[in-house]
Amino acid sequence: MLRISTDDSPVEHRFAHWREERGKAAFGVTIELDPASRKDFRATVDVHSVGPASFADMHVGRLDASYQVERTETDIANLPIDSFCIWRLVDGAGQLKVGRSGSEVSAGSLAMGHTDLPYANFSAPGSGFRCQFIKIPFAPYRQFSGRRNLQPRTVGRAPGLNTLLHVYFDSFVAQAPHLAGTAADMAVGTLAQLALAVHADGASVDENGRAAIGQGVLQAARDLITNHLHRPDLSPALVAGMLGLSARRLHQLFEPTGQSFSRYVFGQRLARARRMLITQPAQPIAQVAYACGFDSLATFHRGFRAAYGLPPGEMRHGGRASEAADLPADDAIARRDRST
Numbered sequence: 001m002l003r004i005s006t007d008d009s010p011v012e013h014r015f016a017h018w019r020e021e022r023g024k025a026a027f028g029v030t031i032e033l034d035p036a037s038r039k040d041f042r043a044t045v046d047v048h049s050v051g052p053a054s055f056a057d058m059h060v061g062r063l064d065a066s067y068q069v070e071r072t073e074t075d076i077a078n079l080p081i082d083s084f085c086i087w088r089l090v091d092g093a094g095q096l097k098v099g100r101s102g103s104e105v106s107a108g109s110l111a112m113g114h115t116d117l118p119y120a121n122f123s124a125p126g127s128g129f130r131c132q133f134i135k136i137p138f139a140p141y142r143q144f145s146g147r148r149n150l151q152p153r154t155v156g157r158a159p160g161l162n163t164l165l166h167v168y169f170d171s172f173v174a175q176a177p178h179l180a181g182t183a184a185d186m187a188v189g190t191l192a193q194l195a196l197a198v199h200a201d202g203a204s205v206d207e208n209g210r211a212a213i214g215q216g217v218l219q220a221a222r223d224l225i226t227n228h229l230h231r232p233d234l235s236p237a238l239v240a241g242m243l244g245l246s247a248r249r250l251h252q253l254f255e256p257t258g259q260s261f262s263r264y265v266f267g268q269r270l271a272r273a274r275r276m277l278i279t280q281p282a283q284p285i286a287q288v289a290y291a292c293g294f295d296s297l298a299t300f301h302r303g304f305r306a307a308y309g310l311p312p313g314e315m316r317h318g319g320r321a322s323e324a325a326d327l328p329a330d331d332a333i334a335r336r337d338r339s340t
Contacts, residue, residue: 001046001047001048002046002047002048003044003045003046003047004018004021004022004026004044004045004047005043005044005045006018006041006042006043006044007042007044011039012039014038014041014042015033015038015041018031018041018043019031022043022045022058023069024075024078024079026047028071028075028076028078028079028080028081028115029069029070029071029075030069030070030071030072030075031067031068031069031070032068032070033063033065033066033067033068034064034065034066036064036065037063037064037065040061040062040063040064041060041061041063042060042061043058043059043060043061044058044059045057045058045059046058048176048177050134050172050176050179050184050187050188051179051180051181051184051185051187051188052136052137052185052188053134053135053136053137053188053191054134054135055132055133055134055173055176056132056133056134056135057130057131057132058130058131058132058133059128059129059130060123060128060129060130061128062126062127062128063123063125063126063127063128064125064126065125066094066122066123066124066125067122067123067129068120068121068122068123069120069121070118070119070120070121071115071117071118071119071120072118073118076116076117076118080116081115081116081135082114082115082116082137082138082139083114083115083135083136083137083138084112084113084114084115084135084136084138084141084150084192084195084196085112085113085114085115085133085134085135085136085152086110086111086112086133086134086136086165086169086191086195087110087111087112087131087132087133087134088108088109088110088131088132088133088169088170088173089105089106089107089108089109089111089129089130089131090107090108090129090130090131090132091107091128091129091130092107092123092124092127092128092129092130092131093105093106093107093123093124093127093129094121094122094123094124094129095121095122096111096119096120096121096152096153096154097119097120097121097122098113098117098118098119098120098151098152098153099118103153103154105121105154109154110154110155110165110166110169111152111153111154111155112150112152112153112155112195112198112199113150113151113152113153113199114138114150114151114152115135115138117150117151117152119151119152132173134169134172134173134188134191136188136191136192140189140192141192141193141196149199149200150196150199153199155198158244159244160244160245161194161197161198161213162198162244163242163243163244164194164213164216164217164220164243164244165194165195165198165216167220167223167224167242167243168190168191168194168216168219168220169191170223171219171220171223172187172191174223175187186215189208189212190212190215190216190219191216192212193208193211193212193213193216194212194213194216197212197213214253217243217245217249217250217253218253218254218257220243221239221243221250221253221254221261222264224239224242224243225239225264225265225268226268229265229268229269229272229292229293230291230292230293231293232293232294232295234265234293236250236251236261236262239261265293266303267307269292269293269294269303270292270303270304270307270308272292273288273289273292273294273300273304273312274304274308274315276288276291276292277312277315277316278315278316281316285312285313285316288312289312300312
């Protein structure tokens, strides 16, 4: 990981160092800030590789003036990057301007576009901001869309692909520090195909794009399940609604995995309960069950014994499980089902 921080420079040189190191040299952009605000300027950016892509997390402290980032024709000529960029404004507010048109952005806003097309970002005065962005080399996707069709623009949360991209981007960011090898390549490819499909409003999506959309939806569904596992009412309709899909479509996505939505949720509940029993020994067993979304203690006890070969209390107190105890809960249940 590469970290660039203004704390490494004398106060009087912080902004100048940031503008050159972060702006011109690393990202090929022109950064401007009112001279009166430069003495209070503080910022950091952490950059690391995820497969073929790079992920950056940038923080800029509170400023009285607008922080302006522009990718000009001169910047592009001096440092062509030829990447597709997707970025999230995590905190703060401002405006994205392309040509004569501008779009307001606020915390949670997502935007994307080709790096070698001009744009400008302006932060709102009186606040700082945090932005996360992913740059993906564009060469593998050039057939899908010409560069000139990829003007930077914001992405709303309309149901369907837009919602999916928001959810998958958040999932990608959460997993980025742990991704490597083939898993990183696949995650980057899925994110790129999803973003390009959204940019094209779903038109001209090829077979790879359709596959990426399916994988993206499935991963997004799994992440939503993880985040809402404590809810007893976690259902296909609930998750499908969050993704802007029909429940039928969600069921179809789980079918090729050999595991239904309900079985996946049940296995994840049991796996979380097992972890909690081991890592939180003071927590009553009933509270563990309810915290994992079980609304019936009888169902929890039956499922736990079937998955791990012993009751929850014995798991907690160091009892040895059968061979099934070393399997993920859903695999253990599947083995049991095949033997009956």
